Amino acid sequence: MSFKSPFPDVEIPDVSVYDFLFGSLSDADRDRPALTDGASGTTTTYGQLAAQVDGVAGALAARGVGVGDVVGLHSPNVPAFAAVFHGILRAGATATTINALYTAEDIAKQLTDSKAKALFTVSPLLPQAKAAAAQVGIPDDLVIVLDGAEGHPSLRDLLGQGAPAPQVSFDPATHLAVLPYSSGTTGRPKGVMLTHRNLVANVCQIVPRMGIAADDRLLAVLPFFHIYGMTVLLNAALYQRASLVTMPKFDLVEFLKIVADQKCTYVFIAPPVAVALAKHPLVDQYDLSSVHTIFSGAAPLDNELGKAVATRLNCAVRQGYGMSEMSPVSHSIPFDRDDVALDSVGFTIANMECKLVDPGTGEEVAYPEPGSGKISEPGELWCKGPNIMLGYLGNxxxxxETLDADGYLHTGDIATVDADGVVTIVDRLKELIKYKGYQVPPAELEALLLTHPQIADAAVIGVLDADGEEVPKAFVVKQAEADLDEDAVIAFVSERVSPHKKVRKVEFIDIVPKSAAGKILRKDLRAAEASAKA
Incomplete structure (x- = not known):
């Protein structure tokens, strides 16, 4: 017996993302600000954005890009991201969004796996993007640099063509809109196949719970290339005709300045930003009184930390839960519910049902009777609904392993549910490390460490640093007579991975604990780590 959302089902229109967001654009909407560059203050209206989306779609169609093709989008948060992202979808192609921190090797892997035909980037990221494109055979004329670079088309060049948007036809329920990459519950990144219906459904499901209004100014510092920023910020805000204020990367001073200057009302963050908002003395130097809500996602938010932010900023604080594989939101604390504990992830959203399954026995746990005030035993959270992915690309x-025959996604997270339907994530069944909201697969770092000639064996787990942030820690077994210290190991990894994947701590050990089948027993390392700190 599953448990369902306490909220009534919402209607999900059978349309493309473009028609869903822009099909009903009124004359009054066209003059509203859609995107504002946080640094310069330059604003793009909804009318201008819609025209840019059509222009990008037309230019792509003129280059032979359309239904069945994949286009890479490698950019931080800038207003042009929205035009390109939705232009790709408008052309009938599929967008694979690429982490702006990726190395050339990381980019090349994603371009290869997704079979991308073209790539959009920005000039500061061009060196690694160009190297990756060359490696996979994407020609320079299909590497489009948004702000311009010699030898490459720019966004202005594409829009200047004036090519009409193509007439495309596809089934929103089966046609892939986006291919974000996720490590899922284990292993290396995999392409998550999300359809137009998946994205449309998730916006319809979350809008009633999040309370985004047309007069809101949302700070967009969470990356659009990540599914959280893509759905909860970019698509939901545009659907509600709200205004997005973009930031390419997080910097506390710039963050505070933009919120104050642009009078941002709704701010979406990950927990590390909450730490700064609760504790940093700089916060008191800025007028943040325009903010009515802080919404946290991507990693667990502590109840006391959430309360500290709410008190200091005199605003509401909410938390949600999701995965790329769920487009991404499955649970949220509603904007109008002050009685829900901040360390929970709130209620199951509309049109979804969930199960909690004992990972040891495979049996579904018993749920508390409504009104009993009780909490269930913990179990792995399984979720089903119209926002669940089709599957992993080519895998x-x-x-x-992740999607069962009944359509339930096995999240790999351990949760409880109380008698009111409030869900709390209590542990992580999967081994992924979440550093500042980014997923870091331990196996990837372990494989890299083992390429070092002086390392005999290695294991990686997530540990908390002084700020309470989960960071990768390597347990290293040295080769006999090896001359290796912590700094050397950290430097070795740092030179070969994206910044968020760096090993931050190293401990030398005699042997890596493993099962009889040879699987690394990371739980033993975590237990030893906890014991050492006790």
């Missing part, structure tokens, strides 16, 4: 085995 039937991984899909079968």
């Amino acid at each position: 039937d085995a991984a899909t079968a």
Whole structure:
């Protein structure tokens, strides 16, 4: 017996993302500000954005890009991101959004796996993007640099063509809109196949719970290339005709300045930003009184930390939960519910049902009777709904491990549910490390460490640093007579991975604990780490 959302189902229109967001654009809407560059204050109206989306779609169609093709989008948060992202979808192509911190090797892996035909980037990221494109055979004329670079088309060039947007036809329920990459519950990044219906559904499901209004000014510092920023910020805000204020990367001073200057009302963050808002003395130097809500996601938010932010900023604080594989939101504390504990992830959203399954026995846990005030035993959270992915691109085995025959996504997270339907994530079944909201697969770092000639064996787990942030820690077994210290190991990894994947701590040990089958027993390392701190 599953438990369902306490909220009534919402209607999900059977349309493309473009028609959903821009099909009903009124004359009054066209003059509203859609995007504002946080640094310069330059504003793009909804009318201008819609015209840019059509222009990008037309230019792509003129270059032979359309239904069945994949286009890479490698950019931080700038207003042009929205035009390109939705232009790709408008052309009938599929957007694979690429982490702006990725190295050339990381980019090339994603371009290869997704079979991308073209790539959009920005000039500061061009060196690694160009190297990756060359490696996978994407020609320079299909590497489009938004702000311009010699030898490459720019966004202005594409829009200047004036090519009409193509007439495309596809089934929103099966046609892929986006291919973000996620490590899922285990292993290396995999392409998450999300359809137009998946994205449309999730916006319809979350809008009633989040309370985004047309007069809101939302700070967009969470990256649009990540599914959280893509759905909760970019698409939901545009659907509600709200205004997005973009920031390319987080910097506390710039963050505070933009919120104050642009009078941002709704701010979406990850927990590390909450730490700064609760504790940093700089916060008191800025007028943040325009903010009515802070919404946290991407990693667990502590109840006391959430309360500290709410008190200091005199605003509401809310938390949600999701995964790329769920487009991404499955649970949220509603904007109008002050009685829900901040360390919970709130209620199951509309049109979804969930199960909690004992990972040891495979049996579904018993749920408390409504009104009993009780809490269930913990179990792995399984979720089902119209926002669940089709599967992992070209990886039937991984899909079968994550999606069952009944359509339930096995999240890999351990949760409880109380008698009112409030869900709390209590532990992580999967081994992923979440550093500042980014997923870091331990196996990837372990494989890299083992390429060092002086390292005999290695294991990686997530540990908390002084700020309470989960960071990768390597347990290293040195080769006999190896001359290796902590700094050397950290430098070795740092030179070969994206910044968020760096090993931050190292401990030398005699042997890596493993099962009889050879699987690293990370739980033993975590237990030893906890014991050492006790």
